Amino acid sequence: MSSVPPPGDRTDAPAAPLSTSAAPVGARPPLRLAVALVIGGILWIGPYIASITVLLPARLEIVAPDSKVQVIATLAIVGSIVALLANIVFGAFSDLTRSRLGKRTPWMLLGSAITGLSLFALTRAESVTAIVVVWCVFQFFLNAIVAPLVAVIPDRVPERMRGTYSAVYGVGFMVGAAAANIVASRFVANPTDGFMIMAIAILFSGPVLALLAPDKSNAGEPRPAFSRDMLLTNFSFPRRGARDFYLAMFGKLLFVLAMFAITGYQLYIFTDHLGMDAVGAGAMIATMATVQLVLSLIFGAVAGPVSDRVGRRKIFVIGSMLLMAVSLLVPFVWPQPVAMVVFAALGLGVASGVFNSVDQALNYDVLPNAEAAAKDLGILNMANTGGQILGPVVMGVVISVTGGYGAGFPIAAGIAVVGAVLISRIRSAR
Incomplete structure (x- = not known):
């Protein structure tokens, strides 16, 4: 990409964005990273799609059959708002993290644990209020997996290969979304067992990357000092x-x-x-x-x-x-x-x-x-x-x-x- 022109120079083109790849230009990411992206994508999108399209409606058929349509609409709206906020929050926290596991892995591990527990909690939720609250917790921490996971590609893949790795991640996404309904359809009459299986699946979404393609420690990297500019850079548009x-x-x-x-x-x-x-x-x-x-x-x-x-x-x-x-x-x-x-x-x-x-x-x-x-x-x-x-x-x-x-x-x-x-x-x- 072109560099930013010095002050005073005239140009018709805007300054190019900063490069986001920490990898050397000629570096080839390990095949393990591609495998981890596919499996990680399947293990988060599958439980989400299975829950929102099949298992939650099936659970509401048991808990609140007379208001199930309205509750589904409420879950979609409230869940979307929570997800919008969580994308920014966990993306920013991930960017600022310094640890021996790198800056993405800790948040994906946290997200996997809490989303797994949330799906397990849905098997015990006996009221509409409980289901809505637990689903919002699930949606919020789901983005602790998603926001850091998509940032792994610009972190570790050189620009010349990002289309390939985006396609790899997209294949996992599409396979997971398609498989979700096939698996979940077997648990329409017994959504509790379906939620248990999906809870176990999503529990492994974050650890897959940590085990198959661990990131390097960034504990020694300087952390930006707390300031107004830091907040605006990391928590605003x-x-x-x-x-x-x-x-x-x-x-x-x-x-x-x-x-x-x-x-x-x-x-x-x-x-x-x-x-x-x-x-x-x-x-x-x-x-x-x-x-x-x-x-x-x-x-x-x-x-x-x-x-x-x-x-x-x-x-x-x-x-x-x-x-x-x-x-x-x-x-x-x-x-x-x-x-x-x-x-x-x-x-x-x-x-x-x-x-x-x-x-x-x-x-x-x-x-x-x-x-x-x-x-x-x-x-x-x-x-x-x-x-x-x-x-x-x-x-x-x-x-x-x-x-x-x-x-x-x-x-x-x-x-x-x-x-x-x-x-x-x-x-x-x-």
Whole structure:
């Protein structure tokens, strides 16, 4: 990356972000690190997805059958707010940590222990209040695993290989998310046993990295002195040299929003918009999920290494966003059930696979401060959470205004295109 020009020099391009890699330029990370990223990703995303989609609803069917729908909505909203705050908090604490285990591992170990205990506690929660409180504890400490884990890549992987390692992490993420529902579905009638299994799984998420690919001690590194500037740097949104950082963040937000505007209502799109019965809709959703998993794994695994080889990120991210827009228009111009499978293949499979692989590497390229990498990556992750929340809201507004789902497709496509435009404006990454 180019260096910051000295005062007085004129340039049309902004200063490039600070490098976030502690690894020598020519260093090759050990294969153990790739294995640890895959397994660690599976072991945190799997229990989370299994809990929120299957086990929690099943538990509420027992504890509060008359208010289960409202409670699920409450858990989603409150949990998202807690997660947004925790991303910043644990990212900042991780950046400031000095220990013999490094700065990431201690927090991942803490997060694994408390999230495991939280899932175990859900098996004993007998009231709605207890479930909400325990779930918030789980969501908060889940980010003690996630925020430091994603920062391991810029810490230990040279820039020329970050696309590959982002793809490796993305494969673990996608496998864990898909496997979660398969495993959890076996415990619908007995969620207690399901929670116990997931508690054990997440308990090993942090230790995997410590055992397979331990970090070096950073106990001797200087810690920034406590001051107003230290607090602003480590516990606030970036303020200097962050233009491209925010373009990347809002581009990601719009991509996720466009996708979840449709996927959040896919059951009702099949039944209310395309006229299918519930059984047929369920079969189509299963088909979509299978197509999505296969294609996202293939294209996600390929896109990262190719991005490294050609030395470019933006073209892959922009291309995936434009492909998502095209896929969203297919059910609009061809309102048939099979069109949703085409959307799943092109948008949720190919486009999302490429995006999830290369966009993470692009995020590393636009980090404005090497000393606050985990905190800033946590802020970027807020775009994922925000898009998942706002997507269904946007579609809900469309339905209330137009009286149907049809207009939601071109609106979502337009949102994805705007996201692509934002990414195209990034100057400090190719």
